[in-house]
Amino acid sequence: MIIRKQGFARAGLVGNPSDGYYGKTISFSVRNIRAEVVLYETPELEIQPNTRDHSVFPGIAALAGDVRQFGYYGGIRLLKATIKRFYDYCRDQGITLDDRNFTLRYHTDIPSQVGLAGSSAIITACLRALMAFYGVSIPRHIQPSLILSVETDELGIPAGLQDRVIQVYEGLVYMDFNRELMERQGYGSYEELDPALLPPLYVAYRTDLAEGTEVFHNDIRSRFNRGEPAVVEAMKFWACLADKVKACLLKRDWGKIGPLLDSNFDKRREIYKISEGNLRMVEAARSAGASAKFSGSGGAIVGTYPDEAAYRKLKEKLEAIGIKVFKPIIVPEPEKAHA
Numbered sequence: 001m002i003i004r005k006q007g008f009a010r011a012g013l014v015g016n017p018s019d020g021y022y023g024k025t026i027s028f029s030v031r032n033i034r035a036e037v038v039l040y041e042t043p044e045l046e047i048q049p050n051t052r053d054h055s056v057f058p059g060i061a062a063l064a065g066d067v068r069q070f071g072y073y074g075g076i077r078l079l080k081a082t083i084k085r086f087y088d089y090c091r092d093q094g095i096t097l098d099d100r101n102f103t104l105r106y107h108t109d110i111p112s113q114v115g116l117a118g119s120s121a122i123i124t125a126c127l128r129a130l131m132a133f134y135g136v137s138i139p140r141h142i143q144p145s146l147i148l149s150v151e152t153d154e155l156g157i158p159a160g161l162q163d164r165v166i167q168v169y170e171g172l173v174y175m176d177f178n179r180e181l182m183e184r185q186g187y188g189s190y191e192e193l194d195p196a197l198l199p200p201l202y203v204a205y206r207t208d209l210a211e212g213t214e215v216f217h218n219d220i221r222s223r224f225n226r227g228e229p230a231v232v233e234a235m236k237f238w239a240c241l242a243d244k245v246k247a248c249l250l251k252r253d254w255g256k257i258g259p260l261l262d263s264n265f266d267k268r269r270e271i272y273k274i275s276e277g278n279l280r281m282v283e284a285a286r287s288a289g290a291s292a293k294f295s296g297s298g299g300a301i302v303g304t305y306p307d308e309a310a311y312r313k314l315k316e317k318l319e320a321i322g323i324k325v326f327k328p329i330i331v332p333e334p335e336k337a338h339a
Contacts (some may be wrong), residue, residue, distance in 0.1 A: 003039045003132045007124030011203050011295040011302040011328065014264050015175075015242035021224055021235045022179040024242035026249075027166040028195065030203060031329040035108035035121040037079075040128040041100055047079050048105035051173055052112070054202040068203045070112050075122050075174035079104060081154035082126040082147075090136060097134050105128070109270040114205045115296025117163040122145050124167040143168045145187055158221065161188065163296075171195050171330060174246050193246070195330045199254035202290065202311065204325040206281065206299035206319050220272065234271050238264060258291035276300070281323055288314040302328075 008029045015025025051072035057063040083104075090097055105219055106125065110118035131138060138146065151157040165188070166173050172195045177188040179220035223231045241264050248256045265282060268274070278298055285292035289310040291303040305311045315325045 001040065002131050005037050005039075005125045005128035005132065005168050007035045007037075007121035007126075007128070008170065009033045009110045009118065010163055011116065011201075011300070012162065012246045013172075013201075013302060014238075014261060015292070016177075016235055016238045020176050022176070022182060023235050023239040024176050025162050025238075026172070026174050026193075026242050026245055027162055028172045028198070028201075028328065028330050029166055029170040030116065031332060032066060032203075032326055033110045033116070035106060035110060035118065035125045037106045037122070037125040037129045039102050039104045039105060039133055041133075042103040043101060045101040046103045047076055047083075048103065050075055050106055050108070052108075075106055075108070075119075076156060078119055078122045078150065079106065079126050081150045082123045083130065085146060085150045085154060086127060086130045086136075088206075089138070090134075095136055097136075100133075102133060111205055111300075114299030115294060116203075116205065117167065117296060117299050119151065119157075120147060120159070120163045120167055123150050124164065140168060141187055143192065165190055172198065174242065193249060197249040197252065199257055199304045199308075199330055200311070201302060202314060202325055203295060203300065203302050203303060203328050204281070204285065204323050205295075206277070206323045208277070208322070210288075216333070223271075230271055234267050237267050254304070258306075261291040261293045261303055262286070268294065281318065282322065284317045284321060284323075285314060288317045290314045 008031050008182060010027050010029050013026045013028060016023035052070045053076050054066055057066065085217055086099070104126070106122055108118060108122060110116055112118055127138075127143065127147060132135070144161050144167075147168070148159055148161055149165040151159045161177065162175060165175055169190060169192060172193045174191040174193055175188050176191075181188060219251070224235065241260055245257055245260050248254070269279075275298070278294075281301060282292045285301060285303055288305075292301045292303040293303060294300065295302040305314055311327075318325050
């Protein structure tokens with residue numbers, strides 16, 4: 001039996017830049033791009049490398065180019081850490097796993113390090129494959145925390161629950177990471193919304209501006225932990241925006257959403273150091289009549305547009321400066337739905 005499981009990219013529509021600040025956010029899954037894990041039974045346990053796991057190069061320039069595109073680490077460490085955490089979870093829960101081995105390989109077309117949650121998509125796909133192979137059921141609200149622990153506990157990568165929640169739940173989700181709630185139960189309140197409530201959206205990204213989350217969030221988190229007023233107030237501001245956008249969605253008051261997304265980025269610009277290339281991408285999108293904000297940690301944006309003429313103008317302006325633009329697929333066709 002061959003098991004194939006996927007984890008999709010995600011875009012943060014509005015709210016906190018990360019969810020380790022006890023805030024609120026709304027995110028949606030992006031089914032256009034994904035990570036896929038293939039798993040099948042074999043005599044020994046083997047993890048097969050992907051193109052992101054090269055260790056042999058034709059020359060030094062090729063090595064440098066590979067590092068620029070994918071960083072110093074590929075996907076194998078993510079898979080190894082996921083398997084280990086899955087094993088630990090089953091052991092702690094008293095779940096006995098069958099004495100079987102498997103070969104696992106992965107593929108992803110999510111661009112690396114542009115804030116579309118490519119790493120957690122690989123982990124999500126891997127966890128789904130392991131659950132299917134061993135016949136283990138893990139409560140859905142627990143899965144994001146388990147996926148998060150792969151990166152934070154096993155690999156020491158700073159991360160939050162937002163990406164993992166939307167990649168587990170998929171669709172469109174409003175998340176409230178209230179401190180009391182998080183401390184009491186270990187996870188937030190996750191409310192699934194109807195994606196049909198969304199206005200016309202686009203996602204755009206460029207890889208030459210890739211900026212890993214480990215670097216991007218470090219200073220803000222320490223400033224938040226020190227209680228720096230500007231950062232603390234920004235987190236409250238973004239949480240309030242999430243509530244405002246949710247209210248607009250429920251009323252289908254689409255005209256107000258674009259300016260709220262713009263204000264999300266404008267507040268971010270006040271406390272973050274943002275590269276000129278990223279600013280140019282946002283400004284180009286806005287000059288075409290679209291709203292624009294980062295989808296995550298930088299390198300990709302998300303926004304609304306008023307009509308098809310504006311979308312064509314948006315594509316023309318952004319593609320002229322090397323940025324890929326597309327309309328996100330959020331809901332699967334019925335025949336393509338997966339477990």
